[in-house]
Amino acid sequence: MRPSSFEYHKAADIEDAVRLLAEFGDEGRPIAGGQSLVPMMNLRLARPSHLVDINALALNDIEFDGQVMRIGALVRHERYASDPRVAKHFPAFMDAVHWIGHPTIRRNGSIGGSLSHADPTAELPAAAILYDASIVVRSVKGERRIAAVDFFESAYVTSLEPGELVVAVEFPLPPPGSTGSFMEIGERRGDFATASVGTALEFDGETITKAAIVCCGADLVAIRAPGIESFLVGKPLKAPQAEEAGKMFAAEVEPSSDHVASADYKRALIGELTRRAIETACARALESK
Amino acid sequence: MTDITLEVNGTEKSLAVEPRRLLADVLRHEFGLSGVHIGCAHGACGCCTVHIDGVPKLSCLTFAVQCEGKAIATVESVGGPNAEHALQQAFKSEHGLQCGYCTPGFVMALIPFVNAMAAQKRMPDDDEIREAMSGNICRCTGYHGIVAAVRKAIGDQLAGEGN
Numbered sequence: 418m419r420p421s422s423f424e425y426h427k428a429a430d431i432e433d434a435v436r437l438l439a440e441f442g443d444e445g446r447p448i449a450g451g452q453s454l455v456p457m458m459n460l461r462l463a464r465p466s467h468l469v470d471i472n473a474l475a476l477n478d479i480e481f482d483g484q485v486m487r488i489g490a491l492v493r494h495e496r497y498a499s500d501p502r503v504a505k506h507f508p509a510f511m512d513a514v515h516w517i518g519h520p521t522i523r524r525n526g527s528i529g530g531s532l533s534h535a536d537p538t539a540e541l542p543a544a545a546i547l548y549d550a551s552i553v554v555r556s557v558k559g560e561r562r563i564a565a566v567d568f569f570e571s572a573y574v575t576s577l578e579p580g581e582l583v584v585a586v587e588f589p590l591p592p593p594g595s596t597g598s599f600m601e602i603g604e605r606r607g608d609f610a611t612a613s614v615g616t617a618l619e620f621d622g623e624t625i626t627k628a629a630i631v632c633c634g635a636d637l638v639a640i641r642a643p644g645i646e647s648f649l650v651g652k653p654l655k656a657p658q659a660e661e662a663g664k665m666f667a668a669e670v671e672p673s674s675d676h677v678a679s680a681d682y683k684r685a686l687i688g689e690l691t692r693r694a695i696e697t698a699c700a701r702a703l704e705s706k
Numbered sequence: 707m708t709d710i711t712l713e714v715n716g717t718e719k720s721l722a723v724e725p726r727r728l729l730a731d732v733l734r735h736e737f738g739l740s741g742v743h744i745g746c747a748h749g750a751c752g753c754c755t756v757h758i759d760g761v762p763k764l765s766c767l768t769f770a771v772q773c774e775g776k777a778i779a780t781v782e783s784v785g786g787p788n789a790e791h792a793l794q795q796a797f798k799s800e801h802g803l804q805c806g807y808c809t810p811g812f813v814m815a816l817i818p819f820v821n822a823m824a825a826q827k828r829m830p831d832d833d834e835i836r837e838a839m840s841g842n843i844c845r846c847t848g849y850h851g852i853v854a855a856v857r858k859a860i861g862d863q864l865a866g867e868g869n
Contacts, residue, residue, distance in 0.1 A: 418747065419726065419727075419728065419731070419747070420726045420728075421726065422724065422725075422726050423725055423726055424725060425708060425725035425769065425771045425772075448772075451767050451768065451769075451772075452749060452764075452767060455748075455749070455766075455767040455768070455769075456748035456749045456750075456767065459728075459747050459748045459766065459767075460748055468725070468769075470772060472772075518841070519752070519840045519841025519842075520762075520815070520819075520837070520838060520840070520841060521752065521755060521762050521763065521764055521815060521841045522749070522764075522841065524761060524762070524763075525761075525763055525764075525767075606836070606837070606840045607840045607841060
């Protein structure tokens, strides 16, 4: 199929973009890489009357200021591979990026687009929830920050108001030496995830002091696992009881069956991915010691 | 309608297009470039891959109005009428195609990969090759012939440099 008619506007800068988006309200959508929006338009699942092209905006930087990693909304997925600071501070984020689509999609898709699209199994929304990131959004009214956990409301639904544009994402820097990993299972390489689990762990000596777990495939948004996170605190890196954690989490989640996998199968996958993610993160921490 | 000027395979042309028109359709209908194949029209199959300013991009996920002032290259710009590019020749000798519908997309997605490996003087393993072509679907070959073609194209370039 082909998209329905729309008017095309090329924004010169952020002020221009938010002014246009304010003017069009519900009828306007920003476009960056188009890797999520254009499929929706071609299938007529999205029919914006106005497209505001934001590719000329100065939102292409990855900045570290000692407190946060701030990623401009137009940073393309393949960029992280050439910035060693990302893998150093956010290993689970880096793992997650490798699971995004295909090389052509990673070269063109942007973080602002992925977050705004809010696919329930997308990797970057999961990474944002795992690392307690804040989404920075702009409109003609000014700027506000939305915690990732509040940003994603349901499948393809965010708390963005009409006229608001994602301009950056801020990831608080974990303490030095923190570890993590992200695992995914999909039907095919590059396809949507059936389930994925990510973990970020902080430790003192060889004991876990803080844990975060995120999971896609269990609900309409990526979910955290507070029960499993507190279970992991105090466990040794050498024997984190990852299998037990996976079993506990699998018993707790309530995925729904779909055309790809039954609920039971997804539950089993989530349990196993949880085990693998924790073990991989712990092994990485021990390796770097 | 919006007036745009596109540079396609080295030739500039000005035309008026509706903003909703996909680059893939404009290349096929307004430029007569039937090597741009449209498989799924939603970014899943890779058939419509072209280069925009040298970078592979899905022309079914790109609006022609977004390409004002950009240099677009399609498979017609590669290897001349007899498809003499090393990768095209390797597709032929290694049975990297059967019906040929997906082939232009594979060629355009893989040329930068082949060039990058040759520049690094490195033969990638099969997993890397399969990752590089993971955005393209082929329903005929089972992919083994395509992997072999990529290896041959890189090998030929590496051997050529050694001479």
